[in-house]
Amino acid sequence: MNAARTFATAGRVLRQLRRDRRTAALLLGVPSVLLILLRYVYDGRPAVFDHVGAPLLALFPFITMFLVTSVAMLRERTSGTLERLLTTPLGRADLLVGYALAFGAVAVLQTGIASALALGPLGLQLAASPALVVLLALLDALLGMALGLFLSAFARNEFQAVQFLPAFVLPQLLLCGLFADRSAMAAPLRWLSDVLPLTYAVDGMQELTVRSGVGSALAVDLAVVAGASALALALGAATLRRQSA
Amino acid sequence: MTSSVHVRDLVVTRGRVEVLHGLTFAIEPGRVTGLLGPSGGGKTTLMRALVGVQSGIRGSVLVLGLPAGSPELRRRVGYVTQAPAVYGDLTVAENLAYFAAVLGVGRARCQQVLHDVGLADRQGQLVQTLSGGQRARVSLATALLGEPELLVLDEPTVGLDPVLRRDLWQLFGSLAAGGVTLLVSSHVMDEARRCDRLLLLRDGHLVADDTPAGLLARTGADDLEGAFLAVAEATA
Ligand SMILES: Nc1ncnc2c1ncn2[C@@H]1O[C@H](COP(=O)(O)OP(=O)(O)O)[C@@H](O)[C@H]1O
Ligand SMILES: [Mg+2]
Numbered sequence: 001m002n003a004a005r006t007f008a009t010a011g012r013v014l015r016q017l018r019r020d021r022r023t024a025a026l027l028l029g030v031p032s033v034l035l036i037l038l039r040y041v042y043d044g045r046p047a048v049f050d051h052v053g054a055p056l057l058a059l060f061p062f063i064t065m066f067l068v069t070s071v072a073m074l075r076e077r078t079s080g081t082l083e084r085l086l087t088t089p090l091g092r093a094d095l096l097v098g099y100a101l102a103f104g105a106v107a108v109l110q111t112g113i114a115s116a117l118a119l120g121p122l123g124l125q126l127a128a129s130p131a132l133v134v135l136l137a138l139l140d141a142l143l144g145m146a147l148g149l150f151l152s153a154f155a156r157n158e159f160q161a162v163q164f165l166p167a168f169v170l171p172q173l174l175l176c177g178l179f180a181d182r183s184a185m186a187a188p189l190r191w192l193s194d195v196l197p198l199t200y201a202v203d204g205m206q207e208l209t210v211r212s213g214v215g216s217a218l219a220v221d222l223a224v225v226a227g228a229s230a231l232a233l234a235l236g237a238a239t240l241r242r243q244s245a
Numbered sequence: 246m247t248s249s250v251h252v253r254d255l256v257v258t259r260g261r262v263e264v265l266h267g268l269t270f271a272i273e274p275g276r277v278t279g280l281l282g283p284s285g286g287g288k289t290t291l292m293r294a295l296v297g298v299q300s301g302i303r304g305s306v307l308v309l310g311l312p313a314g315s316p317e318l319r320r321r322v323g324y325v326t327q328a329p330a331v332y333g334d335l336t337v338a339e340n341l342a343y344f345a346a347v348l349g350v351g352r353a354r355c356q357q358v359l360h361d362v363g364l365a366d367r368q369g370q371l372v373q374t375l376s377g378g379q380r381a382r383v384s385l386a387t388a389l390l391g392e393p394e395l396l397v398l399d400e401p402t403v404g405l406d407p408v409l410r411r412d413l414w415q416l417f418g419s420l421a422a423g424g425v426t427l428l429v430s431s432h433v434m435d436e437a438r439r440c441d442r443l444l445l446l447r448d449g450h451l452v453a454d455d456t457p458a459g460l461l462a463r464t465g466a467d468d469l470e471g472a473f474l475a476v477a478e479a480t481a
Contacts, residue, residue, distance in 0.1 A: 008346030016334050019371075080330035087296050088391075089319045090347045242314065243300040245259050 001093040009090070009098025010105075013072070017106065027068070027106060031060040031114040039122045046123070053124045054209045055178050055202040057114055057133055061107040061141035062201060066169060069103060069148035070161045077152070086242045096237055099149070100142060107141030108134060128208040132218075136208065139225045140201045146232035153239030172198040177206075197228035247310070249274040249395055249426040250295060255304035257290050264290050265449045267304070272428060272442075274394075277421045279440030280430040281473070287449045288430040289327055292397050295428070296324040309394060320348065323393035327400050329384035333373030337364060337383055340372055341390065348391040358386040361416055363409065378405040385413075396420065398429045402436065414439040434470040443469075445476060452480045 017024055035053060042049040076082040085095065111134050118124040126133065151168060155161035174180070175193035182193055193199045204221030211218065248271035257265040265287050272278050280288050293299035294306055297314020306313040309321055331340045341355040359365045362382040367375065372383055385401055398417075402410045414436070417427050421441070429440070437443055438457050445453035453460055453476045457469060464475040 004349070005347055008343055012332070012335070012339070012343045015339060016332065019334050079333070080326050080328055081332060083298055084324070084326060084330035084387075085347065087298060087319060087322070087324050088344070088347050089349070243298055245300050 001091060001097065002089075005090050005094040006098045006101065009095055010101035013099055013102035014105065016072075017068075017102070023068075027064055028110055028113055030064075031056075031110060032117045034060070035114060035118050035122060046125075049122075050125045050209055051206070052178065053118055053122070054126060054133070054205040055176075057111060057118060058137055058140045058201045058205040059173070059178075059198075060114060061110055061137045062144035062198065063165070063169060064110065064144070065103050065107060065141040066144035066148040067162070067165060068106075069099065069145045070152040070155065070164060071158055072099075073149050073152035074155055074158060074161045078157070082240070083244070086240065092237050092240045095240065096149070096233060100145060100233070103145045104138055104142060107138050111137035111141075126208055127210055127212045129212075132208055132214070133205070136201070136204050136222065136225070139222060139229065143197055143201065143225055143229040143232065146229045146236055149236035150232050150239060153236070169198075172196045175199065176202040178202050197225055200224040200228075247274075248272055249309060250428070251305075251307040252295075253305045255291075255294060255302065255306060257287075257294055257299060257303075258301040259290065259299075263449070265294070268446075268451045270444060270451060270454050272426060274426045275421055275424050276441040277417050277427045277429060277439070278442045278444060279437050280428055280444050280446060281434060281437050282432065282446035282452075284432050285448075286432075286446045288432075288446055289399055290449075291446065292324070292399050292428065292430060296322055296397055298324075320391055321394045323388035323391060323396045325381075325385050325388045325396075325398045325401055327403075329377075329380040331372050331380065331383050331387060333380075334371065336369050336371055337375070338368040340383055341386060344387040345390050350390050350392075354390055354392075358389040361389060362386045363412060378409065381405070382409075382413075393425070395426045396428070398427065400430050400432070402431065402433075410436075434468075434473055437469040437473075445473060447477055447480070450480065452476050 035056065038053060038056065039049055115130055115133050119126060119130055151164045152161055155164065175189060175196055176198045177193065182190055185193065200221040204218055207215065207218040207221065250272035253269050255265055255268040256263060280291065282288055290299060294302055295308055295313055308318055311318055341359060345355050359368065362385050364379065364382055364386065367379065372380055381401060388396060402413055417429060421427055440457065442456055443453060443460060444451060455463065460469065460472045464472040466472040466475050
C-alpha cells in the first residue's frame with residue numbers, strides 16, 4: 001500500500017461527491033429529516049423514539065454507504081476507469097482504502113449531524129457517550145461500503161445495483177431485531193439473524209441506549225461488525241480483477 | 246536492436262469464441278506502428294493482451310522483455326482504451342492531478358501533457374461537458390503523464406477533425422523520435438501512411454506486417470486502402 005496514492009484516491013472520491021451537490025445534500029440531510037419525522041410519529045411515546053431512534057443512527061450510514069459505494073464502484077467498472085487504474089501502479093488496497101477513507105469521512109459527518117440533532121433538540125436518551133455512537137456508526141458505514149463494493153461486482157448496470165438494496169439489505173433489516181423481537185422469530189430465521197452483521201450493528205446501538213460503558217455485549221457487537229466489514233472488503237478486493245474476458 | 250514487443254503464436258479466446266488465431270510479430274522500439282483493420286478484427290483484443298488485462302490467452306507475449314501484465318510494466322506502459330476512461334464528474338485538471346498522483350509525477354508534467362494534446366485552455370472544464378474528441382484527448386493526456394516507454398493507443402484519433410488528427414500524429418511522431426514505442430490502432434486506412442510500420446489485422450489473422458511503402462510495392466496498389474483490399478482478397 002502507498003499512502004500518497006491512497007490519499008489521492010480518497011481526495012478524488014470526495015471531490016466527485018462534493019461536485020454532485022444534490023447527492024451530498026441528500027446524504028447529509030435525509031437522516032435528520034427522517035429522525036424529525038420519527039420523533040413526531042412517536043410524539044406521545046418518547047420511550048419508543050429512544051428504542052428505535054438509536055438503531056436508526058446506525059442504519060443510515062449503513063444503507064447510504066451501501067448504495068453510494070455500489071453505484072460508485074459500478075461506475076468505475078463500466079466507465080473503464082477501474083480497468084485503467086489496474087494497469088497503473090495503483091494497488092487494489094490503495095483503491096479500497098482510499099474509498100474507505102472517503103466514505104468513512106462522510107459517514108462521520110453524516111452521523112455527527114444526525115446524532116447532534118437526535119441527542120440535542122429531539123431529546124433522544126442515550127446512556128453512552130456520543131463518541132461511541134459515532135464510532136459504531138462509522139463501523140456500520142464501513143460495513144455498508146464493503147458489502148456494496150463486493151455486490152457491485154455482480155451488477156451489470158445501475159438498475160441491478162439499486163435492486164441489491166431490497167434484495168440484500170431489507171431482509172437484514174427485517175431480521176435484525178429492530179422491528180420484531182428476535183426471540184419471537186421462527187427458529188431458522190433467528191439462526192439466520194444470528195449470522196447477519198446488521199443484527200450486531202443494531203444490537204450495539206441498543207446497548208448504547210441502556211449501558212454507559214463498553215460492556216462485553218457491545219464489544220462483541222463492535223468486533224462482529226468490524227470483522228464482517230473486513231471479510232466483505234477482502235471479498236470485494238478479490239472482485240477487482242486485473243484481467244477480464 | 247531488440248524488439249519492444251514480441252508476440253508468438255498468440256491465441257485469444259473471448260467467451261467461447263476464438264478471436265485471435267495465432268499471431269506472431271514483433272514491434273520495433275522508437276517507431277509508430279499502426280494496427281489497422283476493420284472493426285471487429287481483433288485490434289482491441291490484441292492491445293488488451295499486450296497490456297495484460299485480457300484473459301483467455303495462449304502463446305507468448307513479451308513486452309519490454311517481460312511477460313505482458315508483469316507488475317514492473319505498470320509504470321513503463323501507457324494504455325489508452327477505445328472508450329475514454331476518465332472521470333466525467335471531475336474537471337480536466339482534476340483528472341490529470343489524480344492520475345499524476347497515482348503515477349507519482351509532479352504538477353508541471355500535467356501542464357506539459359495538456360499542452361501536448363491541445364487542451365491547455367480547458368483545464369477547469371468538467372470532462373462530461375467536453376466533446377467526444379476532447380474527452381479522448383484527456384484520456385490520452387493521462388496516459389502520457391508517466392512518460393511510458395511503450396504507448397498502446399486504441400483508436401485515439403476517432404472523431405477528431407483533420408487538423409487535430411494531424412496534430413496528434415505529429416505528437417506521436419515526435420514521441421517516437423524521442424525513443425517512445427507506439428502502437429496505434431485505427432480502422433481508417435487513411436491513417437496508415439502516418440505510420441512507420443503496419444500490422445493489418447482481419448478476422449483475428451495478421452494479414453500483413455510491413456512498411457507502408459513495402460505494402461504498396463508488394464500489392465501494386467495506388468493507395469493503402471487499395472493495398473489493404475488486395476491483401477484482404479488474397480487471404481480471404
Ligand atoms: N467481451 C467479449 N466477449 C466475447 N467476445 C468479444 C468480447 N469483446 C469483443 N469480442 C469479439 O471479439 C472480436 C474482436 O473484437 P475487438 O478486439 O473489439 O475488435 P476491434 O477492436 O478490431 O474492433 C469481435 O468479433 C467481437 O465481437
Ligand atoms: Mg476496438
